Amino acid sequence: MSDRFRLTLGQLNPTAGDLTGNVALARDAWQAGRDAGAQMVALPELFLTGHDAQGLSQNPSSQREVVAQLEALAADCADGPALALGAPWGEGGKLHNAYLILQNGKIAQRVLQHAPAARALFDPAPISGPYAVAGLRIGSPIGADGETGDVAETQAETGAELLLIPNAAPHLRGAMERRLNHMVARVIETELPVIHLNMTGGEGETVFDGATFALNPGGKLTLQMPAFDTAFAHVDLERGPEGWRIVESAFAPQPEALERDYRALVEGLRDYVAKTGASKVLVEQAEGNDTALAAAIARDALGAENVRQIDVPLSDNLHAALRDELAALGAEVSTETLTPPLRALMLRALADDAGEMLLTAQNKSAAAMGTVAMSGDFNPVKDLYQTEVQALCDWRSNTVRAWMQGPAPSPTPDTEEARAEDAILRILLKGGGNVDDCVAAGYAPQSAQRIAERIAAAKTRKGPTAPGPRLKAETA
Known part of the structure; x- marks a missing residue:
């Protein structure tokens, strides 16, 4: 033997x-x-x-x-x-x-x-x-x-x-x-x-x-x-x-914790694209860290040559014409309400015409509070609070690894308001807490009540969302 x-x-x-x-x-x-x-x-x-x-x-x-x-x-x-x-x-x-x-x-x-x-x-x-x-x-x-x-x-x-x-x-x-x-x-x-x-x-x-x-x-x-x-x-x-x-x-x-998260997002996007038969993605060109991080992840996953990022300007004439058409049907719609779905429709049409996968870029904080998001095929930042998006943007902008394929993002600084919002959201979402728990933790009653109301309102109109890499357990 x-x-x-x-x-x-x-x-x-x-x-x-x-x-x-x-x-x-x-x-x-x-x-x-x-x-x-x-x-x-x-x-x-x-x-x-x-x-x-x-x-x-x-x-x-x-x-x-x-x-x-x-x-x-x-x-x-x-x-x-x-x-x-x-x-x-x-x-x-x-x-x-x-x-x-x-x-x-x-x-x-x-x-x-x-x-x-x-x-x-x-x-x-x-x-x-x-x-x-x-x-x-x-x-x-x-x-x-x-x-x-x-x-x-x-x-x-x-x-x-x-x-x-x-x-x-x-x-x-x-x-x-x-x-x-x-x-x-x-x-x-x-x-x-x-x-x-x-x-x-x-x-x-x-x-x-x-x-x-x-x-x-x-x-x-x-x-x-x-x-x-x-x-x-x-x-x-x-x-x-x-x-x-x-x-x-x-x-x-x-890798340390931040790199593990970022690498998981890169691998998750790369394999989602490949295993669904796609090869290229479209990302909206917009302000904010969500879009900056999503684009950086896409470039590192697929190579810059397979990532298209475009701005979708919507003219006042187009808004006016659509408002008039809707008014004739008895619907009064503001420009602010009309803009997100219009942009989403245009991006979807552009992506489908080019055979590209359309990426959504919306963080967990915004989604929980009901911010309207474009309906895309995949959302690389779906499981990140807004302050976590900021942290990964900062990490990526200061880090070079052999597996990275694209330029770093240019993050915008976070704010005290964003940090407070995320802390309240964690109490309400992760901990199953209420407004009183937020106040006991030192947060302003008005802020906690406002966020709790937005969460409740968002739940009543919640529809299907794009999938995205999961970084936390379901209760986190």
């Missing part, structure tokens, strides 16, 4: 619903592992279908297609390392979140998620035991199963020598620290080395941040892959008197 094991980790970016494309990525990863002399190649949770392919997971014919794709992939990868990847798995009339191990031309072993996260599509399953690859017994708590100790401890007690935890964990503020704390806890409980393998890339409003890492017993970090980038890592394990240990490898520097 060998005392050395090489594991290739694929921190990759699948596309929801694209089984053929995802299989091709898996096959490339397997080839990279084979070339590196690996005994096993591992890919993240739900890699085959992509994490957000809900309809695909639940459709019986699609479930059969999943099995067919897995069997064909196993046959293609028979002569070389084992290949482990996540996929939905139908069994006994139930649908499970599974981790499949392809060996010797077949689906040789499978692990089922024990306790799916709240609101997940999948059914719970009994705790799966470890599986063996080239003499190494591996336990794989899937996704949420790695956040508590039950599955990992059971797998350790039944012979696991390594914990490989495949995940599709999104970028949310503070999530990386929580993730690391969970994995340290698994190491302490089991006294086994742990690898947390994460997905990267954007899918809808979710951005998976990668940042795969590994820990040895005692909690020592032995591998840190980059955040947000697709990457491979060839990880060596050696067996000594105390069991298997991970050999120290590369340590990619990790």
Whole structure:
């Protein structure tokens, strides 16, 4: 029995619903592992279908297609390392979140998620035991199963020598620290080395941040892959008197909080554009930090040559003519009321004519208080309060990174009024507070009442909004 094991980790970016494309990525990863002399190649949770392919997971014919794709992939990868990847798995009339191990031309072993996260599509399953690859017994708590100790401890007690935890964990503020704390806890409980393998890339409003890492017993970090980038890592394990240990490898520097947020917005926009089949975007040329930041994100994501920014001047004659037409129909409309929808119609027509995706640029503060926004296809700043937009504009205007592709924005300074508004909004929106709570926190009663009334009025007329990258949990 060998005392050395090489594991290739694929921190990759699948596309929801694209089984053929995802299989091709898996096959490339397997080839990279084979070339590196690996005994096993591992890919993240739900890699085959992509994490957000809900309809695909639940459709019986699609479930059969999943099995067919897995069997064909196993046959293609028979002569070389084992290949482990996540996929939905139908069994006994139930649908499970599974981790499949392809060996010797077949689906040789499978692990089922024990306790799916709240609101997940999948059914719970009994705790799966470890599986063996080239003499190494591996336990794989899937996704949420790695956040508590039950599955990992059971797998350790039944012979696991390594914990490989495949995940599709999104970028949310503070999530990386929580993730690391969970994995340290698994190491302490089991006294086994742990690898947390994460997905990267954007899918809808979710951005998976990668940042795969590994820990040895005692909690020592032995591998840190980059955040947000697709990457491979060839990880060596050696067996000594105390069991298997991970050999120290590369340590990619990790971005600080503001850079994490900005990078998530860039990756989210890039993949939303690419995965919906577009290549170019249109952004309105307007004053303010929202538009400045949205344009900077778009240029960094797509390249300046794929971003068009235009001003939409509306003449007094056009306003007058439209007001007259509406008046003839019995509707009295002011110029202030008429301008936003007119601009939106013109931008939509220009974008559609050029085959471009139309970006909205409206922050969370403005949306909560009912400010009318253009209806676009995607809103890169949707999950940012106005002061957070300011902070990211300032950061981007003073920062240079190799992955940036466009000029920096020119931010306008924030104001005491904006800071106070955001603080009140956080109390009312995030904390579930009321006007009295705002006053108790030191804010003017008139300001708190005005903002509360605007929030209430906005809720009564709230319509569909453009999607945008999610940076905070739903209650934040």
